[in-house]
Amino acid sequence: MESIAQAFALIFDPYVLMVIGASAIYGLFVGAIPGLTATMATALLVPITFFMPAVPAVAAIVTATAMAIFSGDIPGALLRIPGTPASAAYCDEAYAMTRKGQAELVLGAGLVFSVIGGIFGTIVLVTAAPMLADFALQFSTFEYFWLVLLGLTCAVFIASDNVVKGLASLFIGLLVSSVGMENPAAHPRFTFDTPDLMGGVTLIPMMVGLFAVSEVLRYVTSVEKPLNLAQDRFGSIFKGQWALVKKYPVQALRGSGLGTLIGALPGAGADIAAWMSYAVSKKFSREPEKFGTGHPEGVVESGAANNSALSGAWIPALVFGIPGDSITAIAIGVLYMKNMFPGPQIFLENPQNIYAVFIVFFLANLLMLPLGVLAIKSYKQVLRVSRAVLMPAILVFCMVGAFAINNTQFDIGIMLAFGLLAFFMEKNGFPVAPVILGAVLGGMLERHFTNSIIKADGDWTTFFSRPIAGTLGVVTVLVWLLPAGIALWKRSRRVPQ
Amino acid sequence: MKIHDSLNGALLLVFAIALYWHTLGFPEIPGDPVGPSLFPRLIAIGMGLCGIVLIVRSLLSRGSRRWFETPGWIRVPGLVGAFLLVVLGLLVSYLFLDRLGFLVVAPSLLVALMLVLRVRARLAIPVAIGASLLIHTIFYKGLGVPLPWGLLEAWAW
Numbered sequence: 001m002e003s004i005a006q007a008f009a010l011i012f013d014p015y016v017l018m019v020i021g022a023s024a025i026y027g028l029f030v031g032a033i034p035g036l037t038a039t040m041a042t043a044l045l046v047p048i049t050f051f052m053p054a055v056p057a058v059a060a061i062v063t064a065t066a067m068a069i070f071s072g073d074i075p076g077a078l079l080r081i082p083g084t085p086a087s088a089a090y091c092d093e094a095y096a097m098t099r100k101g102q103a104e105l106v107l108g109a110g111l112v113f114s115v116i117g118g119i120f121g122t123i124v125l126v127t128a129a130p131m132l133a134d135f136a137l138q139f140s141t142f143e144y145f146w147l148v149l150l151g152l153t154c155a156v157f158i159a160s161d162n163v164v165k166g167l168a169s170l171f172i173g174l175l176v177s178s179v180g181m182e183n184p185a186a187h188p189r190f191t192f193d194t195p196d197l198m199g200g201v202t203l204i205p206m207m208v209g210l211f212a213v214s215e216v217l218r219y220v221t222s223v224e225k226p227l228n229l230a231q232d233r234f235g236s237i238f239k240g241q242w243a244l245v246k247k248y249p250v251q252a253l254r255g256s257g258l259g260t261l262i263g264a265l266p267g268a269g270a271d272i273a274a275w276m277s278y279a280v281s282k283k284f285s286r287e288p289e290k291f292g293t294g295h296p297e298g299v300v301e302s303g304a305a306n307n308s309a310l311s312g313a314w315i316p317a318l319v320f321g322i323p324g325d326s327i328t329a330i331a332i333g334v335l336y337m338k339n340m341f342p343g344p345q346i347f348l349e350n351p352q353n354i355y356a357v358f359i360v361f362f363l364a365n366l367l368m369l370p371l372g373v374l375a376i377k378s379y380k381q382v383l384r385v386s387r388a389v390l391m392p393a394i395l396v397f398c399m400v401g402a403f404a405i406n407n408t409q410f411d412i413g414i415m416l417a418f419g420l421l422a423f424f425m426e427k428n429g430f431p432v433a434p435v436i437l438g439a440v441l442g443g444m445l446e447r448h449f450t451n452s453i454i455k456a457d458g459d460w461t462t463f464f465s466r467p468i469a470g471t472l473g474v475v476t477v478l479v480w481l482l483p484a485g486i487a488l489w490k491r492s493r494r495v496p497q
Numbered sequence: 498m499k500i501h502d503s504l505n506g507a508l509l510l511v512f513a514i515a516l517y518w519h520t521l522g523f524p525e526i527p528g529d530p531v532g533p534s535l536f537p538r539l540i541a542i543g544m545g546l547c548g549i550v551l552i553v554r555s556l557l558s559r560g561s562r563r564w565f566e567t568p569g570w571i572r573v574p575g576l577v578g579a580f581l582l583v584v585l586g587l588l589v590s591y592l593f594l595d596r597l598g599f600l601v602v603a604p605s606l607l608v609a610l611m612l613v614l615r616v617r618a619r620l621a622i623p624v625a626i627g628a629s630l631l632i633h634t635i636f637y638k639g640l641g642v643p644l645p646w647g648l649l650e651a652w653a654w
Contacts, residue, residue, distance in 0.1 A: 392607045
């Protein structure tokens with residue numbers, strides 16, 4: 001009880017509230033600009049949060065991303081361009097509704113069901129995380145080894161379209177994590193006598209490169225099309241929303257539930273949650289023929305799913321230190337740099353910090369209602385900001401951000417290298433998210449593996465001899481065999497009887 | 498730039514072999530059954546396998562046989578210029594930020610990039626100076642980041 005009171009005191013501090021307010025406006029703005037993603041919003045925030053204490057830093061990330069995922073719906077509905085990839089699943093549907101004169105209804109649905117999804121995900125986070133943490137206290141290095149491996153496996157085998165390319169990306173990330181002296185043997189690996197690499201590749205410049213510089217490169221190499229707003233004046237945003245809530249309660253709950261679950265899977269985030277929920281919504285709909293013609297059902301379900309996925313992603317992140325998506329991977333990177341290591345211990349040692357994160361989630365989702373309306377109403381003005389002016393400014397901000405972490409120019413080079421790498425990877429169909437997951441989790445994977453093998457005195461079977469570790473191990477191996485199993489199953493069905 | 502998947506695979510394979518070869522120089526640590534080389538070697542093997550699968554799969558598939566696909570933007574001089582400017586700007590910052598100074602590099606990069614992106618000069622120049630000063634104030638004064646003054650050292654404030 002005392003820690004809950006402490007958590008409230010931590011959040012309702014004028015400085016933290018100011019950070020939350022500013023991040024909310026920032027998140028809404030970034031999400032609403034086509035071409036700027038929620039992940040980019042996080043990567044750009046990191047250099048600033050680096051200078052904050054842990055709670056406001058996490059609050060800034062949580063608030064900005066929740067807002068950005070919602071506001072990505074606005075250009076989807078009004079320009080037919082998703083503001084963030086998480087809105088892509090139902091962008092055409094939303095635009096079709098706008099063309100039917102239902103812009104207020106679809107934007108309102110985006111907002112209201114984002115809030116519902118966000119709050120649902122938060123409730124699951126608040127209930128599940130402490131229980132899981134309690135359970136995770138019994139874990140030893142064996143369980144952690146399998147858990148990290150399972151997380152990385154899910155990121156590649158479930159979240160990637162192309163497993164081989166996803167794996168290659170993951171290996172790049174793991175390789176990055178092995179640079180430097182911070183390995184169990186303390187031997188300088190891949191440092192090439194560069195003092196700047198002795199401590200390893202600094203994660204923040206790498207993230208800024210992967211998620212922000214690559215976006216700038218993509219922007220400058222694309223021909224900018226004029227943005228034509230389908231509608232720029234709006235009536236009441238909330239009109240008709242209650243009717244939607246009454247008409248689609250199952251869809252809202254199903255979207256929120258599926259979204260939270262997908263968010264909690266490592267590697268899969270809000271965008272995959274939205275695509276899957278839209279497909280589920282259509283499959284179970286009584287009126288599937290209306291999908292694609294400007295029908296709100298899919299928007300309700302997947303709009304709730306993408307916001308609930310954000311909260312879901314924090315479950316494994318807080319409990320095990322295993323990020324659920326790229327955004328939490330970045331957030332974990334920030335916490336590491338503050339020497340705050342997420343895991344079950346944090347629930348015992350600093351429960352007030354965990355409760356504070358929970359409060360921020362509720363606050364951010366509630367704040368979304370008034371600020372979201374404001375964002376919709378002022379969208380015409382937001383679009384006046386020229387991207388040709390904004391992108392160069394973002395680039396300079398990235399440069400300073402990378403420099404600021406260690407006050408070294410070397411990190412600008414790291415950022416550039418990863419920016420180019422991500423640009424090249426994206427053009428060739430290699431997913432970028434596994435790189436960051438590998439880089440964040442690689443050290444943990446190697447450390448738990450080495451400690452386990454030393455404890456087991458070289459006996460590999462020990463990895464399967466503890467009940468939880470064994471189960472996790474078997475599940476991991478099953479996920480590896482999944483693609484081969486699916487291929488065999490498909491082939492067997494193709495053989496004529 | 499999009500290159501054929503078999504070449505992507507070959508690149509991965511060559512890199513993986515070089516990586517494995519590099520790890521052969523890592524020492525054995527007495528009493529440590531794993532040592533510093535196991536993890537990178539497993540990565541190299543995994544990467545190499547991915548490379549081989551990509552090569553085999555793309556050669557077996559009936560898709561495009563073009564090794565390189567030049568993207569559309571390569572033929573638009575303005576877009577190529579903007580791409581090179583971003584890379585060059587960051588490269589110059591990486592190599593010479595200390596000698597040139599933030600308040601020299603940032604406004605120059607901003608103006609150049611905005612002009613290439615067809616922002617009018619009368620907007621680009623004040624925005625470049627304003628944005629550079631704002632970012633400098635936030636980081637240098639507000640957050641205490643020692644952004645280098647370089648050529649402007651004598652006028653540092």
